[in-house]
Amino acid sequence: MKRGLYRAEAVVLNSLDYSESDRILTFYTLEHGKIRGIAKGARRSKKRFVGNLDPTSHINLIFFHSEKSELMRVEEAHLIDGFNNLKVDIDKLSQACYLIELVSEMTREGQAAPQVLHLLVNFLKMLDDGGEDCLLRFFEIRLLAILGYLPHLSGCVTCRQPLSADSKAYFSSEKGGAVCKKCSFGAGSVIPISLGTAGFLSMAAKFDTAKLGRLKPNAVFLEESERILYDFIKHQIGKELKTKKFLDKMRNASL
Amino acid sequence: MQYAEPIDNLIKAISRLPGIGEKTATRLALYILNAKKEYVEELAANLLGVKEKVALCSVCMTFSDTDPCVICADAGRDAEIICVVSDYKDMMALEGMGGFKGRYHILHGNLAPLKGIGPEELRIRELLARIESQGIKEVILATGFDAEGESTSAYLAKLLKPYNIKLTRLASGIPVGSYVEFMDGATLGRALEGRREVS
Known part of the structure; x- marks a missing residue:
């Protein structure tokens, strides 16, 4: 990017307090992918940014970029959608935070993928409108597909044979897909996967986002998918997600 | 050198x-x-x-060199009203105003999914214990009005509902000394929503 003022459509991924009254922010933008910027005086000024820079906010961003600094200087932020229902429900907010942390960890600065922003905005909107838990699974598989990490699920990733219903199948994050029983030896740590879940996930990866509501996976598929996808994501980014731990904590606290 | x-x-x-x-x-x-x-x-x-x-007051969890702290030990203050704040600085700001005669409870943070701070990390269990044992009549939720503060308040509101006590939230809207024409949409919306009858 050349030095100058830019305009971008963005979702706020993270916000860190910096110095007396500034904030350091991470955005995912339509035009430039993931970028990081500083908003001077964001914590003090009542008028300039109001609540527009809270994580999950969908905004029109105006920022200044100069080669001298890694951080963009945030000049203006106009709210497109604040997803206000999310902010009054900690369960919804933590699910939304999971989506944005996932995007933040799975993407790199300087690589623009407009579909990622569309996906994120769509799913935040669905959560805001009261979407169900299975949204997170759909989001994970779609994000993996867009970023080119989609695991191989239509057959055994090692011997390329189709998975059969009469013998057990496993999922190996290390191999990047499903493995048949024979190939599962020596594939590192594996998780059992049912044919139904494998089918559900490969279908969810291709389905039109607007029609996702038509897929009604049962609880067993969802639980299996959660375990498999998170293991795979953890393997890809090489660490645990804070928001995943938070979701687990909240789940245990409500029992 | x-x-x-x-x-x-x-x-x-x-x-x-x-x-x-x-x-x-x-x-x-x-x-x-x-x-x-x-x-x-x-x-x-x-x-x-x-x-x-300095240690935490065993009642309200504020920083104090006495236990209970000066506020909790003050018989002149209404023990039936608890004002729940996110941190010590918030309590001091409310005290600085001087008009509040109830007691406080300090959570020491907000629920923050992105930082991994859950209910276990806050002093929520102590708040529940207080409500169960001390005959509290009203809880004022005075956490911030950013996303984390709002969701913490909403979480507490849900958690405290079964106790059948009066639950209130600080008002939010147009600050004292400012003008309607310069307010942003979100603030105006809040102000309109929280309007009250005069006279």
Whole structure:
């Protein structure tokens, strides 16, 4: 990017307090992918940014970029959608935070993928409108597909044979897909996967986002998918997600 | 040429304080070096003093050198109203106003999914214990109005509903001394939503 003022459509991924009254922010933008910027005086000024820079906010961003600094200087932020229902429900907010942390960890600065922003905005909107838990699974598989990490699920990733219903199948994050029983030896740590879940996930990866509501996976598929996808994501980014731990904590606290 | 080792150590220690870089740390360290010995002794004693004498009040979880703290021990304050705040600074701001005669409860943070701070990390269990044992009539939710503060309040509201006590939330809207024409949409919406009858 050349030095100058830019305009971008963005979702706020993270916000860190910096110095007396500034904030350091991470955005995912339509035009430039993931970028990081500083908003001077964001914590003090009542008028300039109001609540527009809270994580999950969908905004029109105006920022200044100069080669001298890694951080963009945030000049203006106009709210497109604040997803206000999310902010009054900690369960919804933590699910939304999971989506944005996932995007933040799975993407790199300087690589623009407009579909990622569309996906994120769509799913935040669905959560805001009261979407169900299975949204997170759909989001994970779609994000993996867009970023080119989609695991191989239509057959055994090692011997390329189709998975059969009469013998057990496993999922190996290390191999990047499903493995048949024979190939599962020596594939590192594996998780059992049912044919139904494998089918559900490969279908969810291709389905039109607007029609996702038509897929009604049962609880067993969802639980299996959660375990498999998170293991795979953890393997890809090489660490645990804070928001995943938070979701687990909240789940245990409500029992 | 490097600073003498004791000076260098002091600079490093000071620069770990929030908002202080190496330049400022160096200036402070050199000031301390040149200051009177009594002042430095007093500073050192005060530094240790806050760590040794200040602990959490067992009732409201505020920082205090007595247990219970001055506010919790004050019989003149209404023990049936608890104002729940996110941190110590918020409590001091409310106290500075001087109009509140109830008691406080300090959570020491907000629920923050992105930072991994869940209900277990906040002083929520202590709040519930207080409500169960002390005959509380009203809980005022006075956490911030950013996303984390709002969701913490919403979480507490849900959690406290079964106790059948009066639950209130601080008002939010147009600040004192400002004009309607300069307000942003979100603030105006809030102000309109929380309007009250006059007379």
